Amino acid sequence: MNALKRINSIDMQYINMNLSYIAVTKTANSGAQMSDKKQTLYVGCALSGELYTINLSVATGELGYCAHEQLPGLQKPGGAMPLTISRDRNTLYAVSRGEPFFIAAYNIGTQGRLQHIGNTPIETNLAYIQTSIDDSYLLSASFIDHHVSTYPVQEDHRISESAKHICDISNAHMLSMSPDSTTVLATGLGKDVIYQWQWLTSQANEKAPPPLQSINQLQLPEGTGPRHIAYHPVHPIAYIIGERNGTINAVRYNASGLTLVQTDYLPDQVDAFQAADIHITPDGRFLYASEKATSTLHLFKVRSDGIIRFEKLFSTENRPRGFAITPDGNYLVAAGQFSHHISSYRIDAETGYLQFISRLAVGQSPDWVEML
Known part of the structure; x- marks a missing residue:
């Protein structure tokens, strides 16, 4: 009952915020030009098994x-729905869990419209996907099966069934x-x-599953729960969110290995931490984490040298x-697994x-947002 009240309270909060925003901006937007540019984004909705294409006014x-x-x-929805867009911005990939x-x-067409190319059957449950810089491989991680993998990308942009696994992670x-x-x-x-x-x-250019040459491992404190990564756009620093202890770990990487340069913290809270996603603005000035x-x-806030401060x-x-x-770094879009908005x-x-702007209903349990 308390959980239901919490959900209803949050939904009413956003309804009221939305109505307030509309009232304030109605006059300002009444003369908006029809040629307003749109930013396309995609939302994976796991429990309804749906992929939403959304436009955001620039x-x-x-x-x-x-x-x-x-x-x-x-045939049956389940798990999260990881998404990624190829580096050339021409292809979207979505995972069925x-x-x-x-x-x-x-295929991503004009105005972000999607045309299904095909599916690649896989034998594992993938929690994350990303293409390599040259779009020749799909990198993936399996939380349940405890491995990471690389899949070659075919000429028709579908993913090859041939994969190389690195196990025991x-x-x-x-x-x-x-x-x-x-x-x-x-x-x-x-x-x-x-x-x-x-x-x-x-090796990667030869269109064969490339060996990943091991360099280093970095042990974080027990109970950290490293989850998602955001890279600084200029410095060789990766910011890694700790799901279980609410930390942001700044790790410097180079050919010699990994160095932990800083650990900052989300504010203390009554509930156990469930830190989730992390992203940095394109100019490297602001880092955001979801809980x-x-x-x-x-x-x-991110200093010029990459050091962060809550x-x-x-x-x-x-x-x-x-x-x-x-x-463009001007907007952030968040998805609510329990609010379905x-x-x-x-x-x-x-x-x-962050200034709240707009709210939109999507499918059940939206858990992934990908920007075109």
Whole structure:
């Protein structure tokens, strides 16, 4: 009953915020031009097995519905729905963690419209996917099966069934390539370890599953629960969120290995931490982290040398497992697993503070937001 009251309270909060925002901005937006540019984003909704295409107004931050569809071939929804967009911005990949397991590939057409290319059946339950810098491989992590993998990308942009696994990574949550493509990091939530490999470019260009050459492992304190990673756009620093202890761990990476340079903390809370997602603005000035138990977004300011400092927290959708920042760094969109809505926020260019803009109903249990 208390949980139901909490959910209703949060929903009413956002209804009231939305009505207030509409009242304030109605006059200002009445003369908006029809040519207003749109930012396309995609939302994975796990419990309904749906993929939503949403438009965000670049001028106002308002969210608008474009289209939605269930993943083709999905028989029973389940788990989260990891998404990723190829580096050339032409292909979207979506993972089925229900029945059966597969990776769906879509061509991205004009105005972000999706055309299904095909599915690749897989034998594992994937918690995260990302393409390599040159789009030749799909990097993935399996939390349940305790491994990370690389899948070759075929010429038709579908994912090959041939994969190379690196096993014995307890509760692997993410496999991610650094912006300079020299380093690949993985989070092992089960044993609180960060794994580092060198990406062998010469091997990767041969269209064969490339060996990842092990460089280093970094042991974090017990109970950290390393989960998702955000890379600084300039410095060789990865920010890794600790799901279980509410930390942000700044890790410097290079060819010699990994060095923990800083640990900062989300504010203390009554509920046990369920820290989830982490993203940094394109200019590297503001870092945001989501916390599911308290339904909040946390702002950290980033110094010019990459050191972070907690600044402020903001209430958001109920259980924000996933969120994303627009490529221009002006807006943030968060998804609520329990509210079945997404919300957009304007990012203040000076302070990084979030101003609520718009709210939109989507499918059941939205947990992934991907920006085109």
